[in-house]
Amino acid sequence: MSRRRFVDGIRLALREELESDPDVCLYGEDITLGGPFGATRDLVDAFGEDRIRNTPISEATVVGLAIGAATVGARPVVEVMFVDFITLAMDQLVNHGAKLHYMSGGQIKVPLTIRSTFGIGGGWGAHHSQSLESWLMHVPGLKVAMPSCAADTRGLLQASIQDDSPVIFLEHRGLYFTSQEVGDDDGKPIPLGQAIVRRTGADVTVVALSQMVNDALTVAEKLATEGIDVEVVDPRTVAPLDIETIVESARKTGRVVVAHEAVISGGVGAEIVAQIQREAFDYLDAPIVRVGAPTAPVPAAPALEDLFAPGGDEIEAAVRAVVQGAV
């Protein structure tokens, strides 16, 4: 067992895929200089400017041209610096990237990966802190990965790039320079659509996305000392969503909390709740509780941001409420 930084998982996977598949190429702003967080550092030296393409500030067209390149055989990886900027490229992503395979009756493939950072932290304000995975989950044809640790950035990114469908790969800014343990199966692509039970527990299930997985694990350890046995499920990808693993856990514990950093209203949590209540109706001992951001843009002031951001405290409170039936 060794430890690795989240960002290094990304760099590793990019390098590996660039090495093993000549069709892989990268597009993004400042990526020949490593991008703002260093995820693409040094790649241009090894693979050249034709494959590591610095682009102008033209997100809509850059996503579109990556799709176009994909339609003639490329396997492009686009870095959209912040997922907040993906709003500029939604037409290309949704109307072409996601739909071309279906609209063409299977004639065209779009093996595109879009990497983008997201998440709250550092007081960066409402244009650099959003979580938009629920939009993407609602778009048929897209896959959406949300790694929670360094091993997964590597394995899920490998799988995303190798996948023949467009995948949006969402990297939480707050995880970038944290380190996690890397297991023995490190280096193998992790299939998209397979949740993982990060901690088994008998009393209550916490389904958590990305950074919230780590918060959930911390809460679980704490509550274990009080005799509350928390199971933590990490879906890893929200599209496809491995609902079987989630429902299995819900049936076992009968109590569920769903946690993500996105705004609660219309978030991925709603979809997970809707599916659980349908598939595990008779097993539930309490209403499912969601943890997420309030219905507001992300404030810039650190004092507000702290209050705004959902995290361990909110998960803990929700778990207690669900366990005590005090929902």
Place this chain on the structure above:
Amino acid sequence: MSRRRFVDGIRLALREELESDPDVCLYGEDITLGGPFGATRDLVDAFGEDRIRNTPISEATVVGLAIGAATVGARPVVEVMFVDFITLAMDQLVNHGAKLHYMSGGQIKVPLTIRSTFGIGGGWGAHHSQSLESWLMHVPGLKVAMPSCAADTRGLLQASIQDDSPVIFLEHRGLYFTSQEVGDDDGKPIPLGQAIVRRTGADVTVVALSQMVNDALTVAEKLATEGIDVEVVDPRTVAPLDIETIVESARKTGRVVVAHEAVISGGVGAEIVAQIQREAFDYLDAPIVRVGAPTAPVPAAPALEDLFAPGGDEIEAAVRAVVQGAV
């Protein structure tokens, strides 16, 4: 009681607001010629080209400039021809329109209305048939109206234009040239955030959006002959969502179906289910069932489109399943 066409409700409201408030102005493609569906017909004659502005095909900038006009006192109404094209304007809408009031600490107001058609029908294919209300509901700061009848197009559109926050007003293409009854309170703005019970019933609640309300009412009449008493709730706006009215109905009937035309996964239905199961957990006799589109782009071929589009048949099947406990 008289009848009115859906589109005429829109025209009436636009005319009334243009007449009563000199700050109101319209932007859109071809709108001086009435737009593709005639909603703005003749308005330029009455109000001139400064207030009824034909725009180039520049959706991102047109939404942005309407927001800018709003920041200095205008009350603009933008027609985005199909909601599929709002994908081009998501940055301006989400990052500026929805957030400026909050980000400025309340200094700036954005009394913007965006009208856009949506929905399946006629074999128009995957770029002219989407439903994207769940994206919009997930954006703090936006209101989202989905009228189901001519009286509501008038009253909700009046309220939308008068509202000091940005409102997205979603008009189902399939309703445009249908007529509905208009009641005695016609002509008054309908407050945003007030659901309406379209039909009272004791056995099962159908929460339906836009065109699906009419499908639900038809199903209700049919099932009444079999002794199944269906209550139909029309939220009218999905943000704000009048969850009280919905939960009250759910508590009464104990059985709920939620129906919309959007893709089920990540749709507004998920949010409604998540809230109901939380607020009416002990009252539910069966899992809540969602009716919506499958996870696929909208196909063009009429044969496929018919199979794809959710409607009365799907609602009926869901109601029967919920009532019989055969979910």
Place this chain on the structure above:
Amino acid sequence: MSSASAKNKAAAAQETADADALRAMLDTMWTARAFEERASELYAEGEIKGLLHLGIGQEGVSIGACSVLDPGDVVYGTHRPHVHAIAKGADITKLMAELAGRSTGYCGGKGGSMHVAAPEVGFITATGIVAGNIPLGLGAADEFKRRGSKKIAVVFHGDGASQTGSFHESINIASLWKLPLVMICENNGWAEFTPLSSHTNVERLAVHAETYGIPTVTIDGNDAFAVREAVAVAVERARSGGGPTFIECLTQRLRGHYEGDPGKYRELSQLEEWKKKDPIQRFMVALAERGVEFDADKVEQAARDRVEVAIKEALAGPLPTEADVASQVYA
């Protein structure tokens, strides 16, 4: 054999080849015309549904352009894509079947008119989003360049598309990366019901290319010869690493924006004027002037016959079924 007579023979062979190519263009023009005229009728009869944008009157542009493309080159079309697809060699039976929503259509009926795709002949896709195809073609060109391939990419777009952000972002990148892209503007003077002058103060759209130092010409798009020649230069430039070209083709659509458009915004009195400029008629005159032999009636009739056969086969095709509704969502 003397070298002079060998040269003569080669020249004669070339002339025959050219004449064949030109006759093939005429065939294609009539095929497209007959196809769309019949599509219009089938639409009126309810055999075809959806939004149908016809290119009747604009055939000179894409058929002229595609006549100098290789099979491996790729084309990205617009919401008015039938002529583009036929120009690139699409099978008219599969195309008609697609319009008619049959499972035997190019896309199994999933795409319909506006999203038809025939990648097997290099017509990668059409789009319902104005200018949406421009970045796509740009990306294909970038991929060809990266691979060191000799293939090139062509995008067609309307005058209305030239006020979109994507157009401008794309043309900048095409110039910056010197991509093998040919941008062909079908400037028919209208975007839906609004004339170009109400959408921009720019009179010659070619100006946008000049900004970036991209070679550009504005030509008569109803003169298929002129288009063919201008595009040949552009294709040669692109193939040899000389980068993009922008070609503005002035043309007219002889039909409404879409089938069913009452067309009240245009002076229909001018319709007769426009018809005089019909690209097919003009191409036949030009062929005759160049001594290329053909039998006008036969060519037209043969095209109409081909289209009838295609329609018959297309409409006999099966409808897609439940199993198709949610298939092919993921690759």
Place this chain on the structure above:
Amino acid sequence: MSSASAKNKAAAAQETADADALRAMLDTMWTARAFEERASELYAEGEIKGLLHLGIGQEGVSIGACSVLDPGDVVYGTHRPHVHAIAKGADITKLMAELAGRSTGYCGGKGGSMHVAAPEVGFITATGIVAGNIPLGLGAADEFKRRGSKKIAVVFHGDGASQTGSFHESINIASLWKLPLVMICENNGWAEFTPLSSHTNVERLAVHAETYGIPTVTIDGNDAFAVREAVAVAVERARSGGGPTFIECLTQRLRGHYEGDPGKYRELSQLEEWKKKDPIQRFMVALAERGVEFDADKVEQAARDRVEVAIKEALAGPLPTEADVASQVYA
């Protein structure tokens, strides 16, 4: 009094007014400089958090420009907005309080540096989205025109913004509708860590305005006089119904892209060169040449003192609380 002496008097009064205006500009330049230098320190100390983009070295552009605006005119700034806001008259205490996340900040701490708004002085908003403010200013100009108001709108944007679709869509519409808009490009040659030449083949960004027949000049943006004069012409044009102007100001940022940027991509050896072109120093030389009297040390010190007072008051302000988190979402 003879009419000649009246004229002399008027001229003298005008000269005094001008001198006062120029001295005010110098005050503002020093205020902005002192404000940002201290903001940088406070950032290093952790008193300010977030993403901080400083305009040090670029003061000549927006302070020159805003010196000829009326209070009722409006400005839309970029992600590098402090100088823009101060130029338009923003209160530096409220501005500093906003950067420091205090509830006494302009936005109660909700906006922070990148989304600061001071509409009370006509600085409507900044934005974290490159080019996002351009359509906003365009819309304000349209609203002013519709109302028959004499107000005008100004947008600042960087060279990097000129490769965005919004820039091009906006400039087309500004020209088409002849709007009272002044677009001022702060061309500092860099977008983050990438030079302009890697983002476009266009050398003079003013070319984009020429395409649309929009009056345009490229000027030395570090010469606040030149900016003031060019913008005065543009403002007069806009106010009198003459439509938009595009002004390309060549400038340099003397700091990293953001605070914390190691800046390895630039030749730091040139920093001394750039500093010689410091707009404040140059403005003082120019003032002296024109015989405008001022005490350089005093002016600078007064500005630094003002900033210290502002900081003290700003940091003494209360932090926002739970009640603020989800308030002001809807208007």
